[in-house]
C-alpha cells in the first residue's frame with residue numbers, strides 16, 4: 160500500500176486523532192494526538208511501514224505547536240522505500256501516551272530515553288526507568304526550562320583526600 | 331675479600347632512595363579511559379612511544395593491582411561514583427594522572443552532566459593538557475611523575491598519631 164493511500168485511510172478512520180498534515184523536505188509529517196499512537200502506528204505497520212527508524216521527542220516550549228511535547232516516530236517501509244514521520248502531541252500537565260513497545264521491541268529503550276530526558280510517560284511500558292541519568296537523578300534535563308548547567312548535580316560528590324600518604328608533600 | 335672488592339661490588343644508599351627507585355621504575359597503571367583520550371592512550375602503549383621503556387607497561391585492569399590511575403576522558407555524573415570507588419580500591423601508595431582537557435577541567439563539555447575536573451573530588455598528581463594529548467605528552471607526564479615519586483619521603487606514609 161502506498162503512503163498516500165495509508166494517510167487518507169488514517170485521516171478517514173482516525174479523524175479524532177489527526178491534528179494536521181504537513182510536508183517538509185519531500186517527506187510527509189502527520190500530527191496526531193498522543194492517545195492515538197497505537198491505532199495510527201498499527202495502521203502504518205500493517206501497511207508495510209515495518210521499520211521504526213527512530214523515536215524521539217521535542218520540547219515545543221519556545222517553538223509553538225499543538226502541545227508542549229511532541230513524541231516523534233520515524234517509520235520506514237523496506238518494501239517501498241517510503242518514509243513517514245508521526246508527531247504525537249502530549250500536554251505539559253499530563254505528558255502520558257501509550258507505549259508502542261508491543262509493536263516494535265526497539266521502542267523499549269528509546270521510550271526509556273524519552274522518559275529519562277523529557278519526563279514523558281509511556282503507559283504499558285514493561286520497565287519505564289531511567290536509562291542514561293543515575294537512578295536517583297531528579298528532573299528531566301532535555302526540557303527547555305532545565306538549566307543547562309544543571310542544579311549542582313555535578314558538584315554533589317564526596318571529596319576524597321590523600322589519606323595517610325603524602326599529606327605533608329609541599330609541591 | 332679485600333678492600334678493592336668491596337669498593338667495586340657494594341653500593342651504599344638509603345632505604346628510602348632504594349624504595350623510591352623501585353617504585354618509580356615499575357609504576358603499574360590502571361587506565362580509566364572513558365572517551366577519545368582512552369583511544370589515544372592505546373597509542374602510548376604501542377610500539378612508537380612504548381611506555382615499557384619507563385617500566386610502566388604492566389597495565390592492570392584491576393585497581394587492586396595498580397598504583398597509578400590514568401583518567402583519560404570526560405567523567406559524567408554517573409561515572410564519578412565509579413571513579414571514586416576505583417580510586418579508593420587502589421592500595422597505597424597511589425598516584426593519579428589526569429589526561430586531557432576533559433578529565434582536568436571538563437573541557438568543552440560545560441553541561442549539567444560532566445564533572446568539571448576530577449580534582450574537585452580526587453587528588454591528582456600530574457595534569458596533561460591537550461585534546462587529546464599527544465602520546466609524547468603522556469610520556470612526559472610519566473617522567474614528571476617519576477620525579478615526584480623519587481622525592482617522596484617514607485616518613486610521609488607513617489600513620490599520624492591521631493589515627
Ligand code: SF4
Nearest residue numbers: 366367430431432461
Ligand atoms: S580532552 Fe579531547 S580527546 Fe580527551 S576526552 Fe576530552 S574531547 Fe576527547
